[in-house]
Amino acid sequence: xxxxxxLHAHASYDVxxxxxxxxxxxxxxEYVNGTFTALxxxxxxxxENQITAFVGPSGCGKTTMLRxxxxxxxxxxxxxxxxxxxxxxxxxDRGMIFQAYTSFPWLTVLENVEYGMKIIGIPxxxxxxxxxxxxxxxxxxxxVDSYPRSLSGGMKQRVALAxxxxxxxxxxxxxEPFGALDAQVRWEMQELMIELIEREKKTxxxxxxxxAEAIYLADRIIFFSRQPGRIKADINLDFxxxxxxxxxxxxxxxxxxxxxEYRLFAMMREEIRDASSGE
Amino acid sequence: xxxxxxERPASVGSIVQTPAAAPLFIPPKRRFLELRExxxxxxxxxxxxxxxxCFFAVWELGHYLTxxxxxxxxxxxxxxxxxxxRLFAEQDFLTDVLVSCRRIFISFLAxxxxxxxxxxxMGCFGNMRALLNPTLSGCRYLPAASFIPLLLVWFGPxxxxxxxxxFLGVIFFLIxxxxxxxxxxxxxxxxxxxxxxxxxxxxxTGVVVPAAMPAIVDSxxxxxxxxxxxxxIAEIVGAQDGIGAVMMRAGRFLSVDVIMASILTIGxxxxxxxxxxxxxxxxxxxxxxxxxx
Numbered sequence: 302x303x304x305x306x307x308l309h310a311h312a313s314y315d316v317x318x319x320x321x322x323x324x325x326x327x328x329x330x331e332y333v334n335g336t337f338t339a340l341x342x343x344x345x346x347x348x349e350n351q352i353t354a355f356v357g358p359s360g361c362g363k364t365t366m367l368r369x370x371x372x373x374x375x376x377x378x379x380x381x382x383x384x385x386x387x388x389x390x391x392x393x394d395r396g397m398i399f400q401a402y403t404s405f406p407w408l409t410v411l412e413n414v415e416y417g418m419k420i421i422g423i424p425x426x427x428x429x430x431x432x433x434x435x436x437x438x439x440x441x442x443x444x445v446d447s448y449p450r451s452l453s454g455g456m457k458q459r460v461a462l463a464x465x466x467x468x469x470x471x472x473x474x475x476x477e478p479f480g481a482l483d484a485q486v487r488w489e490m491q492e493l494m495i496e497l498i499e500r501e502k503k504t505x506x507x508x509x510x511x512x513a514e515a516i517y518l519a520d521r522i523i524f525f526s527r528q529p530g531r532i533k534a535d536i537n538l539d540f541x542x543x544x545x546x547x548x549x550x551x552x553x554x555x556x557x558x559x560x561x562e563y564r565l566f567a568m569m570r571e572e573i574r575d576a577s578s579g580e
Numbered sequence: 581x582x583x584x585x586x587e588r589p590a591s592v593g594s595i596v597q598t599p600a601a602a603p604l605f606i607p608p609k610r611r612f613l614e615l616r617e618x619x620x621x622x623x624x625x626x627x628x629x630x631x632x633x634c635f636f637a638v639w640e641l642g643h644y645l646t647x648x649x650x651x652x653x654x655x656x657x658x659x660x661x662x663x664x665x666r667l668f669a670e671q672d673f674l675t676d677v678l679v680s681c682r683r684i685f686i687s688f689l690a691x692x693x694x695x696x697x698x699x700x701x702m703g704c705f706g707n708m709r710a711l712l713n714p715t716l717s718g719c720r721y722l723p724a725a726s727f728i729p730l731l732l733v734w735f736g737p738x739x740x741x742x743x744x745x746x747f748l749g750v751i752f753f754l755i756x757x758x759x760x761x762x763x764x765x766x767x768x769x770x771x772x773x774x775x776x777x778x779x780x781x782x783x784x785t786g787v788v789v790p791a792a793m794p795a796i797v798d799s800x801x802x803x804x805x806x807x808x809x810x811x812x813i814a815e816i817v818g819a820q821d822g823i824g825a826v827m828m829r830a831g832r833f834l835s836v837d838v839i840m841a842s843i844l845t846i847g848x849x850x851x852x853x854x855x856x857x858x859x860x861x862x863x864x865x866x867x868x869x870x871x872x873x
Contacts, residue, residue, distance in 0.1 A: 403768045403772035416786075420773075420777050465776075474775075
C-alpha cells in the first residue's frame with residue numbers, strides 16, 4: 302500500500318464538459334403491488350469520470366437504485382440509460398462490486414480475474430497479460446495461484462476490484478464494498494480505490510453508510526431520504542476544488558470539510574429521527 | 581552482545597546476576613470433558629480405537645453373560661470372526677459381496693444420473709421447483725419397502741427388482757438434498773457473474789454447478805449410506821444371491837454367527853464407500869479442503 306505516496310501531488314480530474322454516462326429519469330420502484338415504494342421519482346445524471354456516493358439511512362432505496370443501474374432489478378416506472386442505451390438487464394458495461402465476497406472459490410486468484418474477460422471474449426493471451434497487470438495494481442501478484450479461501454477479506458475485495466476493472470466497464474458500481482472490512486483495511490482499500498479510479502478514469506457510483514468515506518471518495522454525494530426513497534440532497538463537493546486528495550489528512554484540513562461533514566451528519570440525524578418518531 | 585562485554589573489561593571475573601525469571605504460569609488442568617476442546621489427531625485415533633475395543637468387549641461380555649443353553653444365539657466375537665472366515669474361504673462369500681456391491685453401484689448411479697439434473701434445475705429455477713416439488717417430496721413419504729410386492733409383480737425375483745428398490749429408496753431424498761445444495765449457492769456469486777455479462781447457461785454451468793458440487797457430493801455420500809441400509813430388504817425379494825440372501829438362508833438354519841458376520845460385512849462396506857467418497861471429494865475439490873478441518 303506504499304504506492305499511495307506517488308499520488309501525493311493532488312490528482313485533478315475532469316468532468317465539467319463531459320456528457321452524461323448515465324441518465325436516470327423519473328425512476329420509481331414499487332414492491333408488492335404498490336404497497337411499498339422503495340424509490341419515488343428519482344432523476345439524476347452521472348458525468349463521465351465522476352465519483353458519486355449514494356448516502357442515506359437504511360431502507361432509503363440507495364441499494365435498490367444501484368441494483369437497478371446494474372440491471373439486477375427493474376424499475377416500476379421511469380427510464381435508465383447508460384451511454385445513451387436503455388438498460389434492460391445486467392451487462393459488462395456496468396461492473397459491480399458487492400459487499401459480500403464474490404470471488405469464485407473454485408478458481409485461483411488469476412482465474413478469477415480472467416473469468417470476466419473470458420465472458421466478454423477477450424483472447425487468452427491478452428486475458429492473461431491484462432489479469433497479471435491488474436493483479437499487480439491491487440498488490441496481489443504474489444497470490445495469483447492461491448485459492449480465495451486462503452485470502453483475507455481485504456484481499457478478496459481486491460480480487461473483485463481487479464476482476465471488475467479488467468473488464469473495463471463504463472460505470473463501476475460498488476455496494477458498500479468495504480463494509481465488511483476492519484477499520485485499517487478499509488482505509489487502505491479506500492486509498493487504493495482512489496489510486497485505481499484515477500488511473501483507470503472510471504465513472505463510479507459507490508454506496509456507503511460511512512459519511513467520512515463518502516466525503517473522501519466522492520466528487521458528488523447524492524443523499525437519499527427514506528420511505529419513499531427520494532433524493533434529499535445532491536451535493537457537489539466543491540470544497541475539493543475539482544481535485545482528489547489521496548491523503549485523508551490533507552482533505553480534512555481543507556476549509557469546508559467540517560461544514561460538509563456537519564451537514565451530512567445533520568441530515569442523517571433528521572432521517573433517523575423521522576424514522577423513530579414513526580413518520 | 582559481544583561488543584558490550586568488550587567495552588566493559590572491568591566486569592571480567594565478576595558474577596553477572598541474571599534477573600530471576602518470572603514465576604512459571606501453571607495452566608489449569610484440562611479435563612476429559614473440556615468444552616469445545618479438539619483432541620490431537622493421535623489422541624483422536626486412540627480414542628476411536630478405544631471405542632471400537634469397548635464395542636467388542638461389551639459384545640463379548642454379552643456372550644458370556646448369556647445362559648449357556650441359549651449361548652449359541654449370542655455368538656462371541658471369535659465365533660463371528662470364524663464364521664466370516666468360513667464364509668469367504670469355503671462358501672464363496674466374495675461373489676455374494678460383489679453381487680451386492682454391483683447392485684448398490686448400478687442403482688446409485690441411476691439415481692444420481694436422474695437426481696443431479698432434476699435437483700439442479702429445481703434448485704435454480706423457481707418454476708421447476710413449483711412444478712415438481714410437491715410431487716417429489718410427497719414421494720419421499722412412500723416407504724420403499726412397500727414397493728416390494730409391486731416390483732415382484734413387475735419384474736419377478738430378478739436383479740432388476742432389487743436394483744429398482746434400492747433406486748426408489750434413494751432417489752427422492754437425493755433430489756431434495758441436491759435441490760437444497762443448489763439453492764444454497766450464495767446469491768451474490770450468481771449476481772456477480774450476471775453483472776460481468778454471463779449468459780443464463782454460463783451462470784448455470786460455470787457458477788451454480790461448481791459452487792454447489794462439494795455439497796452435492798456430500799449429499800451423495802450420505803445417501804449411498806442409506807442405499808446400503810436398504811440392501812438387505814432388497815435382497816430378501818426372491819433371495820438367491822447377495823449378502824442379503826446369505827443372511828436369509830442363515831436365518832433359516834439359525835446360524836446367528838453367519839448373520840452377524842454378514843451384518844458386519846455390510847457395515848464395513850458402508851464405511852469403505854464413505855471413505856472413498858471423502859477421498860474423491862478431496863481430489864475433486866482441492867480448493868475446498870480446509871472446510872473439513
